[in-house]
Amino acid sequence: MDPVIKVTDLRKNYGGLRAVNGVDFEIGRGECFGLLGPNGAGKTTTVKMLTCALPLSGGDITVEGMSVNKDPRGIKYILGVCPQEVNLDPDFSVLKNLLVYSRYFDIPYSEARKRAVELIDRFHLHDKLERPIEDLSGGLKKRLLLARALINRPRVLILDEPTTGLDPQSRRQIWDEVRGMKSNGLTTLLTTHYIEEAELLCDRLVIVDAGKIVEQGTPQELILKHLDGKGNLEDVFLKLTGRNLRDE
Amino acid sequence: MNKICVLQEVSYRAWHMWRRNIDVSLVTWKTNVLPPLLEPVLYILAFGIGLGAYVQKISFDGRAYDYLTFLAPGMIAVGVMFHATFDTMYGAFVRLRYQKTFDAIINTPLSAEDILAGEILSGGTKGLFAGAAILLIVTLFGLASYPSSLIILPLSALAGLMFASFGLYFAAQAPYIDNLNLPIFLFINPMFLFSGTFFPLDGMPGWVRLTAELLPLTHLVNITRAATFGRLHAGLFRDLVYILVLAVIVACLSINKMKARLIK
Ligand SMILES: Nc1ncnc2c1ncn2[C@@H]1O[C@H](COP(=O)(O)OP(=O)(O)O)[C@@H](O)[C@H]1O
Numbered sequence: 001m002d003p004v005i006k007v008t009d010l011r012k013n014y015g016g017l018r019a020v021n022g023v024d025f026e027i028g029r030g031e032c033f034g035l036l037g038p039n040g041a042g043k044t045t046t047v048k049m050l051t052c053a054l055p056l057s058g059g060d061i062t063v064e065g066m067s068v069n070k071d072p073r074g075i076k077y078i079l080g081v082c083p084q085e086v087n088l089d090p091d092f093s094v095l096k097n098l099l100v101y102s103r104y105f106d107i108p109y110s111e112a113r114k115r116a117v118e119l120i121d122r123f124h125l126h127d128k129l130e131r132p133i134e135d136l137s138g139g140l141k142k143r144l145l146l147a148r149a150l151i152n153r154p155r156v157l158i159l160d161e162p163t164t165g166l167d168p169q170s171r172r173q174i175w176d177e178v179r180g181m182k183s184n185g186l187t188t189l190l191t192t193h194y195i196e197e198a199e200l201l202c203d204r205l206v207i208v209d210a211g212k213i214v215e216q217g218t219p220q221e222l223i224l225k226h227l228d229g230k231g232n233l234e235d236v237f238l239k240l241t242g243r244n245l246r247d248e
Numbered sequence: 249m250n251k252i253c254v255l256q257e258v259s260y261r262a263w264h265m266w267r268r269n270i271d272v273s274l275v276t277w278k279t280n281v282l283p284p285l286l287e288p289v290l291y292i293l294a295f296g297i298g299l300g301a302y303v304q305k306i307s308f309d310g311r312a313y314d315y316l317t318f319l320a321p322g323m324i325a326v327g328v329m330f331h332a333t334f335d336t337m338y339g340a341f342v343r344l345r346y347q348k349t350f351d352a353i354i355n356t357p358l359s360a361e362d363i364l365a366g367e368i369l370s371g372g373t374k375g376l377f378a379g380a381a382i383l384l385i386v387t388l389f390g391l392a393s394y395p396s397s398l399i400i401l402p403l404s405a406l407a408g409l410m411f412a413s414f415g416l417y418f419a420a421q422a423p424y425i426d427n428l429n430l431p432i433f434l435f436i437n438p439m440f441l442f443s444g445t446f447f448p449l450d451g452m453p454g455w456v457r458l459t460a461e462l463l464p465l466t467h468l469v470n471i472t473r474a475a476t477f478g479r480l481h482a483g484l485f486r487d488l489v490y491i492l493v494l495a496v497i498v499a500c501l502s503i504n505k506m507k508a509r510l511i512k
């Protein structure tokens with residue numbers, strides 16, 4: 001079967017900085033694929049090129065056979081994007097955020113309203129329906145971002161550090177949601193620097209550092225290969241990316 | 249990749265962005281509706297009744313008008329300029345830099361061109377609304393002739409699009425929000441004062457008239473004044489063409505410049 005996402009020799013330069021420096025990977029239908037790496041590894045840059053928000057310096061990305069260079073709009077219709085940075089619309093309430101966002105996908109109002117109510121139920125946002133965004137806690141904002149990413153019933157979900165900065169309860173809630181979506185067969189790309197998150201959610205992952213893939217496989221394969229099956233993914237991660245501090 | 253005019257790349261989805269901005273204006277409608285209605289009343293009091301008591305008659309185009317009648321169309325034009333320019337200049341800047349609104353919308357089927365054209369459309373709508381509101385007040389004070397004044401409505405929309413494009417351009421070139429003071433000081437305020445708004449340009453030295461000819465507001469004032477005076481004539485066609493051409497050029501420039509900032 002053809003991969004849903006195919007990334008070939010992807011490159012992005014910011015001036016002299018090679019933020020993404022020749023990355024290749026493929027994601028199959030229904031797979032949850034992880035992009036694991038320290039801060040500044042190039043995860044967000046990769047995601048932004050995939051979501052057609054950033055031009056490529058080199059290489060290609062296709063989503064269901066469509067190239068980001070040729071058919072960005074076709075791709076954007078089938079993607080659900082949960083960005084790292086919270087960019088909910090502060091001018092609107094929780095409900096209105098979902099309704100306004102659905103318009104961008106040409107979803108008719110009655111359908112949008114139905115979907116919004118479903119999502120609000122599912123993400124336990126009903127108490128906050130009419131509240132402005134600034135009243136929401138960090139965890140609620142992330143949940144609303146995830147709900148918003150699903151309003152167009154995407155075939156591919158992109159989650160850029162969905163749980164960074166959240167308390168354990170909120171994080172677990174997001175994990176449950178992601179696992180639920182995975183069991184529904186949604187193809188997912190997840191970036192994270194939390195090893196246990198990758199271990200828990202991802203079928204397959206790549207470890208990226210300084211714009212390059214340094215290792216790939218299933219979490220078990222990586223532990224087996226690098227630590228003879230003893231230890232955990234965190235040890236593999238530190239072994240491969242070094243112990244130097246990353247200040248972006 | 250770069251077409252000559254980016255407006256060719258704009259799709260109907262620009263209206264989704266327009267709707268978003270209009271929805272925001274409707275939520276905060278009081279702060280949007282009252283200024284264009286009350287500002288002209290202040291002008292009429294200050295300049296018409298206050299200053300008008302000293303300035304007896306203004307001679308324009310071979311006729312004498314009292315000062316308030318002369319000033320009324322200037323107020324309409326100035327209102328269109330301020331409301332349309334400021335809407336995109338501050339609004340788009342805040343949405344780009346602080347609210348990250350564009351970053352969210354660029355992940356949907358809207359392209360950068362759609363988003364920015366939508367910004368210009370909603371700024372133009374603010375211009376139209378300001379023009380209509382001030383025209384209403386001016387009409388209530390008996391300062392506008394009809395039916396010729398009705399042309400002010402489509403004209404405000406067109407000029408609104410032009411000034412909204414200027415506003416978007418200023419927003420695109422400003423690294424920080426304080427930098428927006430510069431175009432206000434160098435462009436908006438001189439236009440406000442020297443476009444035939446407060447005094448006729450006829451009696452001015454040649455270089456003043458020449459400078460005024462270059463300012464877009466002058467052309468809007470020319471048509472608006474002829475409309476409220478009930479004296480539209482074919483010669484105003486060149487003012488209209490000037491506004492139309494400039495609107496297209498600045499819209500293209502501003503979308504290009506802002507797109508470069510949105511998509512790095
Ligand atoms: N717009 C930009 N201009 C210049 N450098 C950037 C820009 N965005 C990201 N970078 C740099 O590119 C590298 C990768 O960043 P990013 O993709 O955000 O990493 P990650 O998401 O893995 O933390 C970092 O060194 C970052 O500082």
Ligand SMILES: [Mg+2]
Pocket residue numbers: 043044045084160161
């Ligand atoms: Mg990141």
